[in-house]
Amino acid sequence: MRVGNFRCSAQNTLISFTLKYTYGRYIHILTDFLFLRKEDSEASMKRILLIIFLLHLGGIKQLIGQTNRKVALLIGISHYPPASGWQSIHAENDLKVIQEALLIQGFSPDQIKILRNQDATKEGIKRTIKSHFSSLRPGDFAYLHFSGHGQQIPDQNGDELDQLDEALVPFDALESYEKNGYQGENHLLDDELALWLAPIRKRLGSKGQLLITLDACHSGTATRDGADLPPARGSKIIMAADQTFKRKPENNFLANDTDLSDADLAPIFLFTATSQKGLNYEVKPNGQELYYGPLSYAFSKTFPGVKEKITYEDFYDQLLKELSIFHMNQSPSAEGPMHHFVFQGKLNGKPGHYKVLHQNKKYVRINAGSFAGVLPNTKIGFYPPNTFVPQPEKNIYSGIVTNSQLLYSDILLNETAPDNLDNTWAFIEYLNLGDLKVTIKLDVDNKQLREQLQEKLSVVSNFIEVQKNADIIIQQKGVQELQIYTAKDQQLTTKNIAHLSFKEQAQQILDKVLLPYAQAAYLRQFQFQDRFVDLKMEILPQVVIDNIEHQKTKYKTIDISTKRQANGKLVFTSGDKIKLKVSNLGKKAFYFSIFDIQPDNKVNLLIPGKHRSVEEYYLKPGETLVLPHRWTLSAPYGQELFKLIALDQPINILQPYTRGENIKLPPPPFKGNARGEVNNNNNYPPNSAHVTSLVFFIQAKQNAQ
Numbered sequence: 001m002r003v004g005n006f007r008c009s010a011q012n013t014l015i016s017f018t019l020k021y022t023y024g025r026y027i028h029i030l031t032d033f034l035f036l037r038k039e040d041s042e043a044s045m046k047r048i049l050l051i052i053f054l055l056h057l058g059g060i061k062q063l064i065g066q067t068n069r070k071v072a073l074l075i076g077i078s079h080y081p082p083a084s085g086w087q088s089i090h091a092e093n094d095l096k097v098i099q100e101a102l103l104i105q106g107f108s109p110d111q112i113k114i115l116r117n118q119d120a121t122k123e124g125i126k127r128t129i130k131s132h133f134s135s136l137r138p139g140d141f142a143y144l145h146f147s148g149h150g151q152q153i154p155d156q157n158g159d160e161l162d163q164l165d166e167a168l169v170p171f172d173a174l175e176s177y178e179k180n181g182y183q184g185e186n187h188l189l190d191d192e193l194a195l196w197l198a199p200i201r202k203r204l205g206s207k208g209q210l211l212i213t214l215d216a217c218h219s220g221t222a223t224r225d226g227a228d229l230p231p232a233r234g235s236k237i238i239m240a241a242d243q244t245f246k247r248k249p250e251n252n253f254l255a256n257d258t259d260l261s262d263a264d265l266a267p268i269f270l271f272t273a274t275s276q277k278g279l280n281y282e283v284k285p286n287g288q289e290l291y292y293g294p295l296s297y298a299f300s301k302t303f304p305g306v307k308e309k310i311t312y313e314d315f316y317d318q319l320l321k322e323l324s325i326f327h328m329n330q331s332p333s334a335e336g337p338m339h340h341f342v343f344q345g346k347l348n349g350k351p352g353h354y355k356v357l358h359q360n361k362k363y364v365r366i367n368a369g370s371f372a373g374v375l376p377n378t379k380i381g382f383y384p385p386n387t388f389v390p391q392p393e394k395n396i397y398s399g400i401v402t403n404s405q406l407l408y409s410d411i412l413l414n415e416t417a418p419d420n421l422d423n424t425w426a427f428i429e430y431l432n433l434g435d436l437k438v439t440i441k442l443d444v445d446n447k448q449l450r451e452q453l454q455e456k457l458s459v460v461s462n463f464i465e466v467q468k469n470a471d472i473i474i475q476q477k478g479v480q481e482l483q484i485y486t487a488k489d490q491q492l493t494t495k496n497i498a499h500l501s502f503k504e505q506a507q508q509i510l511d512k513v514l515l516p517y518a519q520a521a522y523l524r525q526f527q528f529q530d531r532f533v534d535l536k537m538e539i540l541p542q543v544v545i546d547n548i549e550h551q552k553t554k555y556k557t558i559d560i561s562t563k564r565q566a567n568g569k570l571v572f573t574s575g576d577k578i579k580l581k582v583s584n585l586g587k588k589a590f591y592f593s594i595f596d597i598q599p600d601n602k603v604n605l606l607i608p609g610k611h612r613s614v615e616e617y618y619l620k621p622g623e624t625l626v627l628p629h630r631w632t633l634s635a636p637y638g639q640e641l642f643k644l645i646a647l648d649q650p651i652n653i654l655q656p657y658t659r660g661e662n663i664k665l666p667p668p669p670f671k672g673n674a675r676g677e678v679n680n681n682n683n684y685p686p687n688s689a690h691v692t693s694l695v696f697f698i699q700a701k702q703n704a705q
Helices: 038-057 061-065 093-103 122-132 190-202 294-305 314-325 448-457 504-523
Strands: 005-009 012-019 027-031 069-074 112-114 141-148 150-152 162-170 209-216 267-274 333-335 353-359 363-366 377-381 397-404 409-412 423-430 438-444 464-465 472-476 483-486 536-545 554-557 572-575 577-584 592-596 603-609 625-627 638-647 691-701
Touching: 012 638, 027 554, 069 093, 069 122, 093 141, 093 294, 112 122, 122 190, 122 554, 141 190, 162 190, 190 209, 209 294, 267 294, 314 333, 438 448, 438 504, 448 464, 464 554, 472 504, 504 592, 504 603, 536 592, 536 638, 536 691
Parallel strands: 069 112, 069 141, 141 209, 209 267, 438 464, 438 472, 572 691
Antiparallel strands: 005 012, 012 027, 150 162, 267 333, 353 363, 353 423, 363 409, 377 397, 377 423, 397 409, 472 483, 536 554, 536 577, 577 625, 592 603, 592 638, 638 691
């Protein structure tokens, strides 16, 4: 942070502070002229002292010396050594436009480091990451960009379901594996990059942020064959295709950082030009003479407009709109807590909203459908982006759902509808879950709170207030704290709301308890069938066979019949461990996700797990996958339900960031002789889905028979 334009003379003193604000704007703080004449020097000095005191107190002091800084490292490799096997690309063009975008956003030139071509060896990248980010402080913002080739390499530590790691290709990495020569030691594995970045995240702390953009190809099938095709950033060759070698990722910078918890580290936000299996072709935008990486160019157009209170989700939506101009047949992706504000803005909590996919003169389509409980007759309100507390009287427009499919719904428009709802956030204002009924007893002494709760219940057609035989009891007697529990005494009480107003308490109960309970109850009975899909989901009970101290515990699978009672119920005891097995018995490939619905109707996403993407969970016809995850069963006790959702596209149904009519998702990764990837679902209808369930029970140990 710089303080400039400070002038002093015998006649007068002008104090003018020009401060670069964290979000890239300029704030000019100008005091009055302080005339240092003898007769009023005492008053002037008092004013000077007052200014200094205010600076010291905090508001301006933070801007001058303690403002969170923005530090960037840009890596681009256009020209690899001729003997490496890599084709030349146009990565240096990316660096120029990204640097310009960063400067517009208030990055200081001396905080932007650029690493090009021969300087971007693996060791050079490692050394520069360590040195350039060494001065980061808690709360700072760090940005890392890579433009270059990408390649797949055999999994080095067993954490990849497809047995392939994704790798960035530094300047000194070769394209082909040599049995007695190069064996991938200069490839930068995703696992290694994560280790290298752990100390950076520690320096940033939980209030800092790390944004990474990768404009490289992660597919093993990208080629540049054919004069009519733009350059692709990758190779059709898998490094060591015979998968005969193993090497350990290099160590972290700081040996004692490897056990850090997520709470100690800054969150990572990762934007990639394509999916793990996708292609990444360069683009030549209209009116431009140069090739660019599609993500880099879109970033350079979008990032300068990022405002103080914009979430990563909204930023990524804008990025997708810019990418859609190129009409690419590839799938950009985003990872991270997307509801956070960019540049360490205050976090208001994750909003429960949906986004507009498409609008025409008659309909608006949103990215939520029957799976999310958005059914016909549900009322949807449209609000400005980054709305966290929707108020129906302040919406831009509201409409009723007339058509609901699995992952999207259509709202019929009338003549008063604006024609620019594309950028709005959609919220449920009145929910209708069909025939589902949730009975609620309000055993609440406080009249004001009871009235507020009754008002909130009216926004869901499926909530019915009763005096007995209720599914949910909301109880508040005398001076006692509020309690919420089910008919089976399962606690649903939401915490830390006693200090709120009665209206706010009622809203919290609706948002955090009643709506999730109702939607989970709806999801329990939800079915969706695709006649071309035939799959099987099985539980594999696990027991310990070797538990030696200081060594990894070994397990084996036992027969499921040992857990089945005489009445046919599948019953497990608290503490039991299980794995899951999924088999594709049909003729259609699919991606899948798995949800767990607890007895208290809490919903957990099991697959894809943390730090994994849905495209990793893919089965071709005839394939079987035993998931590597091992789960331990515990309370609450009662009927547990696993739901598997099979889709023909790799869509994260809880977080569908890749959306829009012009952004096409890639087909399943089925390798063939044709360039790119071959979709083996061509003979089946697109956008189909299949839902299957697996029911079992969990009981306490003391009740085990």
